[in-house]
């Protein structure tokens with residue numbers, strides 16, 4: 067079973083928010099596309115695992131850990147009675163080749179070496195043997211999740227890879243492994259080593275960022291305001307003002323991650339100068355207060371809009387977004 071949710075990384079949230087409100091540079095667009103593809107791959111992996119079954123296993127997804135100063139990022143960590151298994155998930159597509167211990171696409175060697183990456187992560191986990199007084203085995207696999215990934219092997223097949231065609235079978239075999247009290251205890255004790263994603267986000271020039279509100283369906287910044295909802299001039303999509311303001315909070319929070327979000331700043335950013343009361347009410351409902359008096363600022367528990375709305379009991383009968391629990 068999955069022990070935690072898989073949410074988009076803060077880098078992906080950052081570039082997505084930037085994309086909604088800025089003209090991206092070529093480099094930013096490239097990063098966004100890589101992050102999106104990676105996340106889609108992870109979601110695909112979870113879906114195949116759901117289909118194959120994982121009720122017998124304990125699985126953490128998208129982990130950051132710090133073990134004796136070493137930092138590890140793990141796409142998926144499977145805990146069984148005597149084994150920890152690292153899965154590095156790759157959403158490569160196209161024709162790759164493997165020769166002379168290197169990976170190539172269109173004859174050009176790629177900068178990352180997927181198996182070496184998984185080996186490094188797996189080895190860092192070994193330090194836990196002495197820390198947890200548990201002499202577990204560790205295993206690692208690179209999972210190529212995309213059905214359009216083709217690998218031409220010009221020498222011996224690289225070890226420890228699982229391609230899409232074998233993935234369901236591999237997962238079904240995994241689910242036959244034994245999970246008893248020791249695995250549960252390990253899963254619990256691993257939590258002491260979990261950390262928040264330590265990656266630093268870039269700073270953006272505020273001049274580049276467009277304030278105001280945009281349509282959640284087509285992205286255009288032209289909205290007609292009703293009493294409780296807005297309508298897009300371009301595509302006619304309707305959205306509640308509440309959800310639109312929460313999205314502005316999320317955008318502000320992630321784009322200006324080093325600037326405290328005050329009520330005044332949010333008001334200007336969301337283009338809601340006349341809606342002092344709704345802004346205050348929504349900040350109190352969706353955000354956490356930091357500081358007091360004129361320095362009062364607000365932070366958000368998370369950057370994922372839909373999860374945030376669901377957790378804070380957002381309710382609206384106007385919404386048609388089926389990812390929202392309450393409609």
Ligand SMILES: [Zn+2]
Nearest residue numbers: 281284298301
């Ligand atoms: Zn629209």
